[in-house]
Amino acid sequence: MTRIASPKDFWAGILYAGFGLAALWLGRHYPIGSTGRMGPGYFPLALGALMMLLGLASLVRSFLVAGSPVGIVAWKALALIIGANCLFAWLLPRAGAVIALTALILASGAASRQFHLGWRNLAIALGLTLACVLVFIKGLGVPMPILGSAFGF
């Protein structure tokens, strides 16, 4: 059995090929037209095919040329940062900016090893939230609800 010599190239290749395939599949009905009169499908499908070829090249290389392993993935930080970001987006219209921002700060803050839930951090989170509400909503007029639909607004 052949071994993967370069895991980084291997996974990058999978991603590229995946994006290429997706571009070709999703674009399969776009009219291609001719070189002189390109349809909406011409350029993207050409790119999709190229993307797939590059992915294959990276896959082939991953078996031939030695490379470094992927290394440690910060799963906790990844999940908490992206999660906090989406939590904010979900909470904003429903609970409003005050709750959404506080949740964002505390949830993302938990990604750090230095984090512990205490009065001090809670106060910092609330302080930052209030400052943002004042600057962005009151000051710059960003149309975010201070309290969301759950409060009957």
Added chain:
Amino acid sequence: MEILGNLGLGLVTAGSLSNLLYCFLGVFLGTAIGVLPGLGPTATIAMLLPVTFGLPSESALIMLAGIYYGAQYGGSTTAILVNLPGESSSVVTALDGYQMARQGKAGRALATAAIGSFFAGTVSTILVALFAPPLAELALRFGPAEYFSLMVLGLVASIVLANGSLLHAIAMIVLGLLLGMVGSDVNSGTARYTLGLPELEDGIGFVIVAMGAFALGEIISNLEDESGRSVMLEKVTGLMPTREDWARIWAPILRGTALGSLLGILPGGGAMLASFAAYSLEKKVSRTPEAFGKGAIEGVAGPESANNAGAQTSFIPMLTLGIPSNPVMALMIGAMVIQGIQPGPSVMSEQPKLFWGIIVSMWLGNLMLLVLNLPLIGLWVRMIRVPYHYLFPAILVFCTIGVFSLNNTTFDVYLMGLFGLLGYVFRKLDCEPAPMLLGFILGPMMEEYLRRALLISKGDLTIFIARPISAVMLVLVLLLLLTVLAPTVRRKREEAFQEVG
């Protein structure tokens, strides 16, 4: 002396009280955010971009340019004081700057960086003023074929100059081009790759891609390893370089400025390449190359002048051709489009106030940096001292609010999360997100010019070599590709990146 009149017009625009204020605000905010460890100029500009939306177009661009120089200088400050370079362009400064700081010469290293940057900024502003108009004039004669070839040249050049694997650089550009296809097709109105989501019909906002891939991705990778982040700072004293320092830095500053100005104009060049090249140059011409990496002041003066000169002259292709040579210029183009200005050669003739205002504000911004940074160093040191675990939630807050305020929809915030995830994954796989952003901005333009060129020629591909300017550019593309694929150059290139990396 037409140029004096033009510069006068620029001075009137940039010198108005409100624009001076925005320039100052930009430089100040840029430095303040730029000194924060782990935030490079691209992420800083993406983060602060929404702040400028409400301003008139001249003020917005003047402020953004100020943010850029500020962020760049802030990054160098952090590199010198705590050895945590924000972006690749200040990696080199950290080599000798941090060593100087450890020897108690932090003040002199900072002053050298500031003086070198100011001198380089002054010279390169003059260069921009001299060379932008003739180039814009030439560009007015460009047809779609020339534009297409020029973009190919730009993308290929950025591949050659990118740090790391060629295959991945090409792939990331193609990925960026593909992502740029999302949205309605301009010619037929067909919705492409929108997955039926009406929010995607206008395409993906470039700020969302930039903030996700740069700011979010960076935060996650910074959290991988939190050890070694304890910041120990001495008090910075002794700001003025000594007489001996002056004797050692004037030549590196001159050389750095020349090299940086030249490399900045190249597509794909800009600040990063300039500082890398200047460092190797200084090391080569030095009589004491062994002192480099141990606190040689030349190793700060050369690269710092070069990266500022490069940062400045990279505005030339952006202002005259509407083509970004690096991710920061891509953001500037995005900002211009948001302001309703179509970047390109006509900006100079149609909006002379804007054009010359930006150029003069470059110099004013550099002057402010010099005046601002040395006295305020105590403030910057205090900002660097803010521990990262307090910092990153705040950065995240600014990013989410900023992205939300683009279109006032939470859809964009989810999308930023997705690009944050992608940005981190690609970082883990050694695929740099910078070429992707470049491709993303150029994608729709490239398709448009390709279509138009081939419509004119009725599908005849020889149009790209039949037109002389286009042919020259394609020959350059070929030469670039050949040199980079030649084994000796390839090895040299890897060495060059390894030496400093």
